[in-house]
Amino acid sequence: MKILQLRFKNLNSLYGEWFIDFTHPEYLSNGIFALIGPTGAGKSTILDAICLALYGATPRLGRITKSSNEIMSRQTGECYAEVLFETQVGRFRCHWGQHRARKKANGKLAEAKHEISDADTGKAIETKKSLVINVIEEKMGMDFDRFTRSILLAQGGFDTFLKADAEQKSKILEQITGTEIYSSISLYVHQRLRDENEVLNCLQVEVAGINTLDEQQEEYIKQKLNNKEQEALLTETQLKENMKAVTWLKNIDELKKEIKLISNEEESFLSEYEHFSEERERLKKALKASELDGKYALLNEVRNQLAEEQQSLNDEETQLPSLYLDASKKEALLKQAEQKIFEVKNEQKILVPLLQKVRSVDHQITDKMEAIRHCNDACKKISEIILSEEDQLKYYKTNYHLLQQEFNAVETYLHQHQADEWLLSGYAGIETQLERLNTIQHDITGKKTEKQVCISRFDTTKQALKSINEEIKHISQKQSQVEHSIQLKQQELETLLNGRLVREYLAEREALYREMVLLQKISDLESERASLEDGKPCPLCGAKHHPYAMGNIPEKNECEKKIADLSILIEKTNLIVEDLNKQEQIKLKYHNEQVEAEKKQIALSGECQQLEKECSVINTQLSCWIQEYEDVKQSICDKLKPIDNIVELQDFNASELRIRLKERMKNWQKQKQKKEILAQQKNDCESKVKTITAILETHSLSLKEKQVELSKLQVELETLKNERHVLFGVKKADQEEQRLTESLADAELSEKQARTSYISVQQQLRISESRISSLKTQITNKKSVLNKKAYEFKALLAKSLFPDEQVFIDARLSIEARNKLQDKEHELERKRAELEHKKKDREVRLATEVRKSITSLTLDQLESQQKGYDDTFSQLRDNIAELKHQLTENSEARERVKEKDNEIEAQKNECLRWQNLHTLIGSVDGKKYRNFAQGLTFERMVSHANRQLEKMTDRYLLIRDEKEPLALNVIDNYQAGEERSTKNLSGGESFIVSLSLALGLSHMASKNVRVDSLFLDEGFGSLDEEALDIALETLAGLQQEGKLIGVISHVTALKERISSQIQVIPQTGGQSVISGYGCKKVLG
Structure with missing residues (x-):
């Protein structure tokens, strides 16, 4: 993590809007700068601005809220802080600001605003104040406390890490080095042991809740059951015999009663039968009369x-x-x-x-x-x-x-x-390996893609190289042609010039031109030539030889001819030279093209070699990953071998598996x-x-x-x-x-x-x-008819054995009376037969029963016995059922106890397994395994710190305390290697040790955070000049690692030793200004 830029407004004594660029070349070249100024000028305010922008809090004031803002400059209506920082995941801009109502100095404080955005795209990541802190911690890998202990060592707290207890050091190391997974593992082991023990306790409670009989009790119940069953068998036999006797006596009594009743019925019937004899005779006469x-x-x-x-x-x-x-x-x-x-x-x-x-x-x-x-x-x-x-x-x-x-x-x-049971304990390990396989497979896929890209680039580059080679060859051929043409032209030029230079011909022509002028002058100055003397200079040209004065004046036409010939020769020469120049330009062009092509050839050849090396490296990595993939896959297959039909090497699929x-x-x-x-x-x-x-x-x-x-x-x-x-x-x-x-x-x-x-x-x-009159006539007629009828009827009476009509009349009965008498006669006959049959049947049955002679007891005695037998048998039956149920429940309870004992034994083994693991790494707060893992990390940090400490002094050497894993001691080499606690160090010694630890932390990088900025607020005042020089040299040496160190102090000696400075200069009215590299005041 590295601070790049800082912008703030109206913070404490620093009124107005200020901007500091920590990427200024001066800071980058030196790697260290001093933030200097007198006490109270506002040096720490700059560090407060960084904390305020990131976390909305400062080391001295804590969190700034709506109700309290002591950092805003007096008599101002607004303030803000903004920081640009860089981490392994990108560059981010974080802004915090707060203002008063209407931005008036006396206005009420409004709610602060806090947001974070992507510095490259400007896109807001989070604008909700309550969530911004979480995003910042995620991006930076540390919270406010870790930040002030590891990057920004605030005023008065430079040795915070050194003096922190084990828990605080553990939290710092966990944020810096990412060892929180070990806390989770330790907590899980502790929780799992507790869960397994709870399961064991539940099983033991269940067993304790199952009641079983001991062998003596069980034998007693069995014996009692056998006795009860024998008693029940005897009672049942007695009950059946008694019931048989009761039934026998009741049957005899019933038969006697029936016989007596039938006899009574017979007596009553005989009286009734005899009484009906007159009625029977009457019925007989009535039937005859009815005819x-x-x-x-x-x-x-x-x-x-x-x-x-x-x-x-x-x-x-x-x-x-x-x-x-x-x-x-x-x-x-x-x-x-x-x-x-x-x-x-x-x-x-x-x-x-x-x-x-x-x-x-x-x-x-x-x-x-x-x-x-x-x-x-x-x-x-x-x-x-x-x-x-x-x-x-x-x-x-x-x-x-x-x-x-x-x-x-x-x-x-x-x-x-059965083999699947292993998965309950082994699946987690297999899943980790499968995740590793997926990671390797993903890496292999990526590498294969990278390999394909590399091969594609290599082929493209190779093809380009081939094209460049052909182009170079083509250029060489063209160069040869141009050179051959130039050679021919040069030969032609040499032949034309005949071994002379062009300038010589030009000079000769110039001379001819002058000669022709002179000839003209000679012609014009004939009188003057007479006065010339040999050996004396000519007044015109200064020559001491005067050939024309002697009379041999050349011809003017001959001179003109020579000039014309020379002009033709020079013109031809110029044409050839111009052509040669063009050919040379073409040659130069081809040469430049060849040079560029050769540069490309060299670059492409180097790129081919580099790509070939990259492909080789990728192949090596790919082979290693493939081998690791096969090894992990083989390991998984070996582990899963006991499980049938679960995996085959030839069709291995991690996700499906x-x-x-x-x-x-x-x-x-x-x-x-x-x-x-x-x-x-x-x-x-x-x-x-x-x-x-x-x-x-x-x-x-x-x-x-x-x-x-x-x-x-x-x-x-x-x-x-x-x-x-x-x-x-x-x-x-x-x-x-x-x-x-x-x-x-x-x-x-x-x-x-x-x-x-x-x-x-x-x-x-x-x-x-x-x-009367009419009746007499009718009577006469009727008497005649009556006599006839009476005669006929009398004959019928005689035939029917009726002596006279009165006897017939007396014998007559109505139909109802006749039917009634007939019914009664039939009923009497039926009843007589029935009584005879019933009496005979009952007498036979009675005689049969009497012959059985089953008992001599009375019915009352038998029924009394019957009730006693019934009660006894019912009680025995209930007792037998209860005893059998007790034995059955006891048998089932013993089976359950046996099953639970097996489960308890298995659970004890499981608890023992987790207990052993808990003894090694488990703890209720996750510290045990975390401290062990962080102890290793702490050892690395101590090693880094000792390297820095050696650069500053050869007196001290840091070592871990043997009793407390995260505690530190020092070996004093000036005191015969005496070991003593860091708590006994002086102020200057504590500063040097704290500085070495801070630098040691900055050397450690993990997947969470890399420390590339370090701000030290005060602490240098406790050092002597030699220690101060050593400390500053050590800090300056960190520039080679790309780190930026800011030293905040009022110590005067720092001004002379650190050239890169940011000065905080007090002004009148309690205000200060900032001066230094990359610092400026932003004008509204």
């Missing part, structure tokens, strides 16, 4: 008509005698009706006591039928319960069978996949849990079967008892029905009573009608005279 009813009806009809007519005549002739006669008849009818009423009432008087007796028997029959109904209902209810229990028993037996099948299937699966392994592990756990659930369900089902079986036995016995009671009630009911039949047959008492009531009503109605008729006859006496 003449038709003829007699016709005769009576004529007689009645004649009588009526005669009566009418008599009435009319002699009113009173006829009326008296008719009145006499009507009176006779009236008496007959009255007699009928008397007879009905007499019959009713006789029937009432019998009806009362019949009703009593009917009531008993109703009670018995109700008892039978209740008994039937009870039997039906018990039968329904038995059917329901049998259904439940069938259900639980079927369910038990299904559960057993499913349990066997689960056991088969667990047996067949992870899914399959996780599925196999889940299936194993699921089947294991399912086995436990099925075992419990199976036990519950088996217990239900036993319980329902016992209940069924009890209900079956109750049903038999109810059925015996029902049979007894049915026998009693049959006896009552027979008695009732003897008393009243099938007739119903209410119907008979109704019949008598209706007969009485009919008789009374007849009596009333007869009385009315008698009155009517009396009335007719007064009106009969008018009919």
